[in-house]
Amino acid sequence: MKLNYLTAHEILDLIKENKTSAQKVYKSVLDQIDNSEKAIKAYANLAERSEISIDENKPFPIPIAVKDNMCVLDQETTCSSNILKGFKPSYDATVIEKLKDSGAIIIGHANMDEFAFGSSTETSCYGPTHNPWDLDCVPGGSSGGSTAAVASNQAIWAIGSDTGGSIRQPAAFCGVVGLKPTYGRVSRYGLIAFASSLDQIGPITKDVEDSAILMNIIAGYDPKDSTSAKPEDALFLNTLSCRDDNYSHSCDLPDFTKALVNDVKGLRLGIPKEYFIDGIDAEVKQAVLDAIERLKDRGATFKEISLPHTEYAVATYYIIATSEASSNLARFDGVQYGLRKIPERPRKSSIVDMYEETRAAGFGTEAKRRIMLGTYSLSSGYYDDYYLRGLKVRTLIKQDFDKAFKEVDAIVTPTTPTTAFKIGEKTSDPISMYLSDIFTISANLSGIPAISIPCGFSRNNLPIGMQIMAKPFDEEMLFRIGYTYQQITDWHKKRVNL
Amino acid sequence: MISKEDVLNIASLSRIHLQDNEIDQLTKNLEDILEYIAKLEKLDVSNVEPTSHVLPIENVYREDKVNSSLGQSAALKISTENQNGSFKVPKVIE
Numbered sequence: 001m002k003l004n005y006l007t008a009h010e011i012l013d014l015i016k017e018n019k020t021s022a023q024k025v026y027k028s029v030l031d032q033i034d035n036s037e038k039a040i041k042a043y044a045n046l047a048e049r050s051e052i053s054i055d056e057n058k059p060f061p062i063p064i065a066v067k068d069n070m071c072v073l074d075q076e077t078t079c080s081s082n083i084l085k086g087f088k089p090s091y092d093a094t095v096i097e098k099l100k101d102s103g104a105i106i107i108g109h110a111n112m113d114e115f116a117f118g119s120s121t122e123t124s125c126y127g128p129t130h131n132p133w134d135l136d137c138v139p140g141g142s143s144g145g146s147t148a149a150v151a152s153n154q155a156i157w158a159i160g161s162d163t164g165g166s167i168r169q170p171a172a173f174c175g176v177v178g179l180k181p182t183y184g185r186v187s188r189y190g191l192i193a194f195a196s197s198l199d200q201i202g203p204i205t206k207d208v209e210d211s212a213i214l215m216n217i218i219a220g221y222d223p224k225d226s227t228s229a230k231p232e233d234a235l236f237l238n239t240l241s242c243r244d245d246n247y248s249h250s251c252d253l254p255d256f257t258k259a260l261v262n263d264v265k266g267l268r269l270g271i272p273k274e275y276f277i278d279g280i281d282a283e284v285k286q287a288v289l290d291a292i293e294r295l296k297d298r299g300a301t302f303k304e305i306s307l308p309h310t311e312y313a314v315a316t317y318y319i320i321a322t323s324e325a326s327s328n329l330a331r332f333d334g335v336q337y338g339l340r341k342i343p344e345r346p347r348k349s350s351i352v353d354m355y356e357e358t359r360a361a362g363f364g365t366e367a368k369r370r371i372m373l374g375t376y377s378l379s380s381g382y383y384d385d386y387y388l389r390g391l392k393v394r395t396l397i398k399q400d401f402d403k404a405f406k407e408v409d410a411i412v413t414p415t416t417p418t419t420a421f422k423i424g425e426k427t428s429d430p431i432s433m434y435l436s437d438i439f440t441i442s443a444n445l446s447g448i449p450a451i452s453i454p455c456g457f458s459r460n461n462l463p464i465g466m467q468i469m470a471k472p473f474d475e476e477m478l479f480r481i482g483y484t485y486q487q488i489t490d491w492h493k494k495r496v497n498l
Numbered sequence: 499m500i501s502k503e504d505v506l507n508i509a510s511l512s513r514i515h516l517q518d519n520e521i522d523q524l525t526k527n528l529e530d531i532l533e534y535i536a537k538l539e540k541l542d543v544s545n546v547e548p549t550s551h552v553l554p555i556e557n558v559y560r561e562d563k564v565n566s567s568l569g570q571s572a573a574l575k576i577s578t579e580n581q582n583g584s585f586k587v588p589k590v591i592e
Contacts, residue, residue, distance in 0.1 A: 090572050184553050197551050226558045227551070315535045326512065333513065336585050337576040347515070350588040356515035368514055369527055372505070375512045376528065386535070391548030393538055398549055430527055431534050447552030472552075 003028040004153040005495045007206045008062045008213060011156065015061075022054050022061035025156070026105055029063040033107075033154045036498035041129050042139075042149040044068040045076050046108035058103020060217065065155035067146050068109040069116060070201070071190040072096050075106075079192050080124035080145075081114045083362025084338045093190020094225065095159060095201055095218045102217045110158060111145030114364045115329065116166055116194045118142050119436045120426065123366040128423055131173060132496040133462055137420040140170030140436075146204050147174040152498055157214055158204040163194050164317050165415075165440025167202050168452035172415035172465025175454045175494065177211050177482070178204045180440075182473045183447035184229030187222030195324035196227070198317075198444040207492045208453065208482035212256040215475065220253050229473070259476035260483045265299030267481065270408035274310035275439055281418045287456030287464040288414045294488055295412075295481065305408060307400040310442060312393050314434055317441045319377050319390030326374030329367070334358030369430065398446040405471045410481055413439050415452040415465035443469050451478040454491040463491075500529045 003011065003025045014020040030049070037043060043065065054061055066072065069079045071089035073096075078084040092100065099106065113123040121129040121144030129144045131137040132152040139148040143160030146167075150158045151174035160167040162180035171178025179202045186201040193199060203214035222228040271292065276285060292302060333355045334340035341357040348356070363371070377386035404411060416436060426433040443450040448469055455466035466485075470477040486492050505525045509516045516524065570583055579586040 087576060090568055090576055223558055223560075227553060227555060229553060309541075312538055312541065315538050318531065319535060319538075330513075334578065335587055337578055340578040342588065343515070349592055351590045352513070354588050355513040359513055360515040360517075363514065365520075365523075368512075368516075368520070369524060369531075371512050371514065372508045372524060373528060373531060376504075376508050376532075379508070379511060388548060389538055389543060391550055392543035392546040393541060395546050395549040396541070396543070398552070431530060 002153070004032050004156065006156070008060070008156050008210045011062065012060070022056050026054055026063050029107065029153070029155060032152070032498070036152055037154060039130060039135055039498070040132055040148050040152050040154065041127065042110055042145045042152060042154055043108045044078060044080050044111045044124070044126050044145060047075060047106060052105060052107070054105055055103050060102040060104050062156050063105045063107050064099060065108060065110040065146055065149040065158040066096065066106055067143050067158070067160050068112050069161060069192040070096060070159065071192070072106060072109070075109065077109060077192070078125070079115045080112045080126055081362065081364070081367065082125045082339060083332045083358070085125070087338050089190070091190065094187035094222045096190065098218055099159070104157070104217070107155060110143070110149050113142035113144070114367050115192070115325070116142040116161060116163055117325070117366045117370050119165070119169055119433050121145060121170070122423065122427055123364055125364065130423070131420050132498060133175060134420065134460070136422055137462065138173065138423050140173035140420060142166040143178075143204065144170045147171050147176050147178065150174070150176045150204050150206060152496055157210065159201060159218070160204050161191055161199055161201050162444065163198045163321060164444050165437040167204060168415050168440045168450060168465070168467060169437055171204060171452040173420040173463065175463030175491070176204055176206055177208055177451065177453055177492065178202065179211050179215065179451045179475070179478065180443060180449060181215065181219065181475055182229070182449045184227055185219050185449070185473070185475070187220070187225040187228050189222055189224040193328040195321040196328060197324060198321060200444070208479055208486050209257075209260055211451070211482075212260055212479045215256045219256070254476055256475060256479060259479040261480050262484050262487045264295055264481055264484045267300045267410065268408045269295065269300050269302050270305035270404055270411045271302055272305050272307045272310065272404070272411060272413060274307050275413040279417060280414060283458045284414050284416070284418060284464050288412070288466050291455040291466045291485065292412060295485060298484055298488065303408065305404050305411070307404060307442070309393065309396045309400050313397055313442045313445060314438055316390050316393045316397065317445060318373065318434060319386050320394060320445070322370045322374035323377045323387050323390070324374070326371045326378065329371055332359065332362065338362070366430070394445050397442055401442070401446045401448060409470070410477050411469040413467045413469070415439060415467040419458045419460070419462035419464060439467060448472055449475045449478055451482055453482045453485060455489070456491060457494070500525055500532065
């Protein structure tokens, strides 16, 4: 098998045995990029090869793709938006600093929906990324470039961000493992914000073992991020919401690889009836039910549970996420950095003209739509009916999970209602695009960790993902279940030949 | 119902200059989305506390000591336009 088809833990074993080198692995990834990037378009910007250095003495010299919304010192970082073209940050995001310290090789910025606004990577100013399993299909989004890079073996690892499913949905569409950690688990410092109370950075890998290894590198408290979780926060969440008294969970940062245990005996898993509804693709449903049978074979018990406010999640999300986005994106105004445009003929005052013309030229259609929806929700006279009501329904959605986790250790669902859709299929219908995140959004609203794991393929050879959700700060539960599942199945071992 | 005037007002608050064709498109989009969001009105939330954040958020303070920081030239390297060590912008006071 080609080196770039391997997982990082397989590569690291080979390096340890002197059977390969980081340099050779890196070369195999570059060869793949030369071979298939023209068809996939996973990258927004590739780093200059002459500037990349490999330190064989560092513990994790693994080629990694980074979503285009994380600041890398002196590397163009654009959120795949015209408004940030040419922007070269003067600092590294905390995750980037941690990756560099570990020896990871940042090969480029992966394509994404503009400012992470989308579920298909079609709103990027660089044009769409193509799904490696079927080039006519979307890779999902918004981290579609990151998941396509890993699925096409054009990177061994990738980092994405997940605000409403932006890691898990494209991971499902591309047949890779994508984890959204608990809110606050990974520092957001240097992540260009979309919705600050929902955004979370997480790993995209070929299997669960790599996911745990990458989490060990990127997770942890960061004083530069005021929403970064301290141990006391974990305690707070545990007491307030879902831990039962018998469950004492260490609030410190664990070694996530210790959770890679091949055993689910006695675990109580919940199947929410609201996630197996009409409209969900029959093949997706069957694949997830089959996966559940496999976990039952290994001794897990399942019960039906209810998350009654599920049907309100998408509407709640589109109020809260767009409100926060409209505020976060106010900073892109042509004043300090990025694009600046002045209209030919003056309309208002010179400074307002600059703001309005810069933002008109710099933002794409979906970005304008979301900024305006958020501005409306927050505006005087509508705040109570929209934003405030959204926050209250968020409480109800979170309480659904608090209640469910009193009875079960984890929740198993499909990641998406369908497999990857065709490029162009949903671009003119925003609501149908928004609904492709129907199963992933609630985890962001509640702050809980959730993972998508490959669990089958459709007749058209498109990947299917299973989502597992756990209590706050219990990513270890996800790794344990996912690892056990991958010991008895080999969906995660399928590779695309490009 | 959202009118064209509403859309122009929101665009002005959002500091985005819209082209004529965008105004019609956005009016329809926003109307569709708001109609979808209206399903939340079915829920009685009168006794529900809002959740703006899942973690207890508090400001992070540090001691009032001078630390190293980005120098002026590094900070200005990202600037769209600069002059005499400052960011240059169009006239603010007419």
